[in-house]
Amino acid sequence: MAAQFDLKNDGVVVIIGSGAGGGTLGNELAQKGIDVVILEAGARHEYEDFVNDEWDSFAQLAWKDKRATSGDWRVAKDFPNLPAWIVKSVGGSTTHWAGASLRFQEHEFKTLSTYGKVKGANLVDWPVTLAEMEPYYAKAEAKMGVTGTNNWPRLPGNNNFKVLKAGADKLGYKECHTGNMAINSVERDDRNSCQQTGFCFQGCKWAAKWSTLYTEIPKGEATGHLEVRPNSMVIKINHDASGKVTGVVYADKDGKLQEQKARIVAVAGNSIESPRLLLNSESSKFPHGLANSSGQVGKNYMRHTTGSVYAIFDKPVHMYRGTTMAGIIRDEARHDPSRGFVGGYEMETLSLGLPFMAAFLNPGGWGRSFTTALDHYDHMAGLWIVGEDMPREENRITLHKDEKDEHGMPIADVHFDDHANDTAMRDHAYKQGQALYAAVGATRTFPTPPYPSTHNLGTNRMSEKPADGVVNKHGQAHDIKNLFVSDGSQFTTGGAENPTLTIVSLAIRQADYIAAQMSAKSI
Amino acid sequence: MVTIYERKQPQERKLGLSRRELLKRGGAGALLIISGSAVISPEHAWGLETSALKPETMATLIQVARDIYPHDQVPDKYYAIAVKGHDETAAKDPAHKELIEKGIADLDKKAGEGGYRGLGWEEQRVALLKEIEKTPFFQAVRGGLVVSLYNQKEVWPIFGYEGESYSKGGYIARGFNDIEWL
Numbered sequence A: 001m002a003a004q005f006d007l008k009n010d011g012v013v014v015i016i017g018s019g020a021g022g023g024t025l026g027n028e029l030a031q032k033g034i035d036v037v038i039l040e041a042g043a044r045h046e047y048e049d050f051v052n053d054e055w056d057s058f059a060q061l062a063w064k065d066k067r068a069t070s071g072d073w074r075v076a077k078d079f080p081n082l083p084a085w086i087v088k089s090v091g092g093s094t095t096h097w098a099g100a101s102l103r104f105q106e107h108e109f110k111t112l113s114t115y116g117k118v119k120g121a122n123l124v125d126w127p128v129t130l131a132e133m134e135p136y137y138a139k140a141e142a143k144m145g146v147t148g149t150n151n152w153p154r155l156p157g158n159n160n161f162k163v164l165k166a167g168a169d170k171l172g173y174k175e176c177h178t179g180n181m182a183i184n185s186v187e188r189d190d191r192n193s194c195q196q197t198g199f200c201f202q203g204c205k206w207a208a209k210w211s212t213l214y215t216e217i218p219k220g221e222a223t224g225h226l227e228v229r230p231n232s233m234v235i236k237i238n239h240d241a242s243g244k245v246t247g248v249v250y251a252d253k254d255g256k257l258q259e260q261k262a263r264i265v266a267v268a269g270n271s272i273e274s275p276r277l278l279l280n281s282e283s284s285k286f287p288h289g290l291a292n293s294s295g296q297v298g299k300n301y302m303r304h305t306t307g308s309v310y311a312i313f314d315k316p317v318h319m320y321r322g323t324t325m326a327g328i329i330r331d332e333a334r335h336d337p338s339r340g341f342v343g344g345y346e347m348e349t350l351s352l353g354l355p356f357m358a359a360f361l362n363p364g365g366w367g368r369s370f371t372t373a374l375d376h377y378d379h380m381a382g383l384w385i386v387g388e389d390m391p392r393e394e395n396r397i398t399l400h401k402d403e404k405d406e407h408g409m410p411i412a413d414v415h416f417d418d419h420a421n422d423t424a425m426r427d428h429a430y431k432q433g434q435a436l437y438a439a440v441g442a443t444r445t446f447p448t449p450p451y452p453s454t455h456n457l458g459t460n461r462m463s464e465k466p467a468d469g470v471v472n473k474h475g476q477a478h479d480i481k482n483l484f485v486s487d488g489s490q491f492t493t494g495g496a497e498n499p500t501l502t503i504v505s506l507a508i509r510q511a512d513y514i515a516a517q518m519s520a521k522s523i
Numbered sequence B: 001m002v003t004i005y006e007r008k009q010p011q012e013r014k015l016g017l018s019r020r021e022l023l024k025r026g027g028a029g030a031l032l033i034i035s036g037s038a039v040i041s042p043e044h045a046w047g048l049e050t051s052a053l054k055p056e057t058m059a060t061l062i063q064v065a066r067d068i069y070p071h072d073q074v075p076d077k078y079y080a081i082a083v084k085g086h087d088e089t090a091a092k093d094p095a096h097k098e099l100i101e102k103g104i105a106d107l108d109k110k111a112g113e114g115g116y117r118g119l120g121w122e123e124q125r126v127a128l129l130k131e132i133e134k135t136p137f138f139q140a141v142r143g144g145l146v147v148s149l150y151n152q153k154e155v156w157p158i159f160g161y162e163g164e165s166y167s168k169g170g171y172i173a174r175g176f177n178d179i180e181w182l
Helices: A020-031 A054-061 A074-078 A111-115 A130-144 A159-171 A216-222 A270-280 A354-360 A368-375 A420-439 A500-519 B011-015 B019-025 B055-068 B076-092 B094-111 B122-131 B136-148 B153-159
Strands: A013-016 A036-039 A068-070 A226-229 A233-239 A245-251 A257-261 A264-267 A305-312 A345-349 A380-387 A396-404 A410-415 A444-448 A483-485 B003-006 B033-035 B038-041 B046-049
Touching: A013 A020, A013 A245, A020 A036, A020 A216, A020 A226, A020 A500, A054 A354, A068 A074, A130 A500, A159 A345, A159 A380, A159 A420, A216 A226, A233 A270, A245 A264, A264 A270, A264 A500, A270 A396, A270 A410, A305 A420, A345 A420, A354 A368, A354 B136, A380 A420, A420 A444, B033 B055, B038 B055, B038 B076, B046 B076, B055 B076, B055 B094, B055 B122, B055 B136, B076 B094, B076 B136, B094 B122, B094 B136
Parallel strands: A013 A036, A013 A264, A036 A226, A068 A410, A264 A483
Antiparallel strands: A233 A245, A245 A257, A305 A380, A305 A444, A345 A380, A396 A410, B003 B046, B033 B038, B038 B046
């Protein structure tokens, strides 16, 4: 049965956020008998409540609270108050994610050593190696039911995949398959197998796709050591005179401020909210925000180098049928500077329904050039580009100077300028994507600009040296030993891979570390 | 209240209009007529009543909507539904009413005698829209349309989009991998 803890209970671990990082950490700790309170800003919608409708689902799940944007990225112009397409609901963005579960490549943990210094980029190596991460990757894959691992078959390819595969073969790509997906290809873990419904981004109504909402969270609750408190928006982390954190202040479902005491606080609100909270927790002892003696909180915001390529054919495709992202080409994910950029990118199948295609194909576009594309919606195929982008100090989350939210907390300003490496990579990927579809007979192709960011990374990054980042190799703040970061904001660099598997693996690893530190009474 | 209503009777007879009068009254593009506070499509038997905006304004707005997102296979009715929200907003917000009325009046003025709807070619009308592309009026109309036009479930089949699929058991037995031409 789900636990209920007193606000004054200062023995609990408080986790802020219930997504891939927070939800996983909560369950892992609860399984070890550690008492956990997860404070989630959003409401609790179970998977039966999800809707197969893009705008209705967006209204149900998305984080729609106002944010500001700046910088030269096109999102700032097209979606000035929606820099990210992430979730405010129990389960966080694991309700919305597509399921792609890829391990980082070895060199992606050592970018500075591998790429060398890149002008205008703030590269450092991770304080963790692939070898150290491998056992945790294996645990995460087993937990999440990742296809192509543990003898689970890969998903069958849908129409969109078949077009991608035909193009990949024509271009001579070797590594093209339906991916490593945290989507059940067979019934397991008391959950359905994939029914090829589409609408993966709208929450899986079959619960075939892994989400903390209906895996980690109920399992944690069943131990009696986990309480999930929805509609609880944390606005400040408190600390004592010694600098140790002591609890968090949050607005409850009625907007009333409450304080939950804590032995340990773990921040997992995604890479915009997590630094926002640390910055907003400034005090006379920590005038620049918590865990920010390095000045790195909020900096090095990464969002992956993305973009899409859609193509029209003279015959029908119906790309929206079936699993949205079960299709990948990995050949370009390698590091090969002869292409004119460092790092690499993945190409993954993607489709949007008609309403979102109209909104995202060419935001602001109108007239026949735009509408004749949509006229052939059912003849379209599509892929998404996801590649490593460069961390830059200037790309950062800051607290807005004037605008505040309903609780009086300054809204986040998300600043992003593309690095020349990002642009070179995106242009290369557009060219390859367009060539791929042309090889299968596309009559028209569309290099489609990035959507509001789904992969938000790096704003509280891990570093060996405290001066270079915010947290150590366990996600523990360099400055405050009972404060942790448990989401993608701890990523030192972004890799080319969809980040969720790495977030989950880090959370499993972090739970072991926290439990060990607690029994050693060092925190 | 703005209502879109289907007409059982052919509109010509009901209004006592001859076919020739209709043609005289109609705009250059779609054949829309104004009667009282309503925009009526006699050919397709539907009407739209306005409450805040002038019906002439609404008729022009429908044409503007089509010129912004022209889909020749999509009937006017769906463009009318897509812009009717401006009448509802105008009823509550005088500033919005002025934005739309002035925006349309400006287009009519730019078009010269016969107004915006009197311009015979889409290219002529689009040239005027290009001139005002950066204005708050155009941005308000285009920005609203991208949701209000394409989020109508009734237009989805016209584009070959099937919408909700969970209740039908997904596509596992309904063609998720039925492509044959590769």
